[in-house]
Amino acid sequence: MVHLLLKLQKQFFEAEGYLVVENLLTPEEVDYYSTLYNSFLANKIDASRYRSDLSGANGEIEKITQIMVPSRLLPELLEKPFHQQSLQIARELLGYDINLDFDMMINKAPYTNTITPWHQDVAYWTDMPDKRAVSCWVAIDPAIKENGCMWYTPKSHLHPPLTHVQTANKGALKCEGSEAGSVCVELKPGSCVFHHGGTLHYSRGNSTANHRRALITNFRPVSMIALERERGIDHTGERKVKADG
Numbered sequence: 350m351v352h353l354l355l356k357l358q359k360q361f362f363e364a365e366g367y368l369v370v371e372n373l374l375t376p377e378e379v380d381y382y383s384t385l386y387n388s389f390l391a392n393k394i395d396a397s398r399y400r401s402d403l404s405g406a407n408g409e410i411e412k413i414t415q416i417m418v419p420s421r422l423l424p425e426l427l428e429k430p431f432h433q434q435s436l437q438i439a440r441e442l443l444g445y446d447i448n449l450d451f452d453m454m455i456n457k458a459p460y461t462n463t464i465t466p467w468h469q470d471v472a473y474w475t476d477m478p479d480k481r482a483v484s485c486w487v488a489i490d491p492a493i494k495e496n497g498c499m500w501y502t503p504k505s506h507l508h509p510p511l512t513h514v515q516t517a518n519k520g521a522l523k524c525e526g527s528e529a530g531s532v533c534v535e536l537k538p539g540s541c542v543f544h545h546g547g548t549l550h551y552s553r554g555n556s557t558a559n560h561r562r563a564l565i566t567n568f569r570p571v572s573m574i575a576l577e578r579e580r581g582i583d584h585t586g587e588r589k590v591k592a593d594g
């Protein structure tokens with residue numbers, strides 16, 4: 350079997366809690382996802398059930414559009430390169446019992462200048478006996494500081510989770526975090542970054558004239574996905590604050 354990752358990359362992920370993989374997708378593949386993404390944003394594919402503004406704002410313009418589980422509406426996505434290759438890398442990082450839990454789209458609209466607050470993904474999830482979890486965030490547009498590329502706090506996944514609170518109007522969860530001591534990950538379209546479920550991260554707002562579109566897959570052990578489903582959790586959009594710690 351062909352491995353996509355080097356041993357050193359896996360070691361980097363384990364130590365730092367994130368890993369950049371350049372050129373996961375070809376320019377042609379990025380074009381495919383770009384067209385599809387725009388169909389979702391323009392409601393040509395009706396995702397209204399799974400769509401919300403992560404900023405918590407209720408205005409006419411969505412600042413941070415979040416569309417959960419796009420592959421439920423378009424199952425063919427599961428067979429396409431992003432899902433297939435991010436799954437393979439997730440397995441190389443965390444083990445061969447890992448599978449897709451959910452996917453999502455997060456877009457920052459032009460000139461909306463709204464941060465995604467510092468948080469750890471574990472704060473969104475029910476507590477799991479097996480804590481292995483990894484997300485893959487692929488840039489569909491160039492992701493730069495000015496439009497809201499991701500920032501990570503290295504090694505933060507090695508500590509107990511921080512206390513989170515929910516921002517207004519069922520907006521995103523947030524905790525304490527800082528750009529100082531964190532790493533800014535600018536990406537070309539088609540390049541991606543993996544982060545552990547415990548890694549502290551955030552993004553600045555989009556102060557540019559263009560969209561900042563990202564497609565995200567999230568992976569965890571098959572047995573933990575089954576446990577989540579037993580508990581009624583399918584990541585279609587509900588947002589709950591987990592107990593502290």
Ligand SMILES: O=C(O)CCC(=O)C(=O)O
Nearest residue numbers: 455465484486552563565
């Ligand atoms: O795209 C963003 O600004 C935030 C993404 C995020 O928090 C995540 O993928 O876990």
